[in-house]
Amino acid sequence: MENSRTVKKGDYLLIDYTGKLENGTVFDTTLKEKALETGIYDEEKKYSPFFFRADAGQVIKGIDAGVLGMREGEEKILKIAPGEAYGEYKNYLVQKVPLSRLELKEPPEAGKKIITPGGSEVKVLDSTETYATLDFNQELAGKTLILEIKLVTIVNGS
Structure with missing residues (x-):
């Protein structure tokens, strides 16, 4: 009856997933083949099932x-x-910041991501010789996500 186990609060799990936006754009996956197929493969990333505790606020x-x-x-x-x-x-997380506060000598390129002196990764929306308009929103904020998930295993299921 191994496959009759179901996920309960507090169980440790391994899942494979592919995350998409509503338009079908894949933004993340645990599957190397899917990453290669959709053009998001990153050789620095380790493609393996994702481990977390169910209903513990880790995801x-x-x-x-x-x-x-x-x-x-x-x-x-x-x-x-x-x-x-x-x-x-x-909208209030979009802010115009002086380049001097960002410790930048050159204006950053619009559309790129930069790391602020405080360690935040932010998207540059626009820049001038003196200011950069930065978006501090999480990249997927405001978006509906479509997640294809497979429960690989319940690590400590009862």
Whole structure:
């Protein structure tokens, strides 16, 4: 009866997933083949099942809720609204910052990401000789996510 185990709160899990936006763009996956196929492969990344504890706040709410009750080997597609993912897009998190505060000598290129002196990775929306307009929102804020997940195993299931 090994496959009759279902995910309960507090179980440790290994899942494979592929995350997409509503338009079908893949933004992340644990599967090397899928990364290569969709053009997001990163040779620095280790492609292997993702380990976390169910319903412990280690992942976005939509995944925590979505895995409860799943059986080992089961596959499912989760549609996760922004409120259960990375939150709504907040306009106040777009800020004009003096280049001197960013410790930059040259204006950063629009569309690129930079690391602020405080250690935050932010997207550059625009820049001039003196200011950069930066977006401090999480990259997936305001987006509905489509996650194809497979429960590989319940590590400590009862």
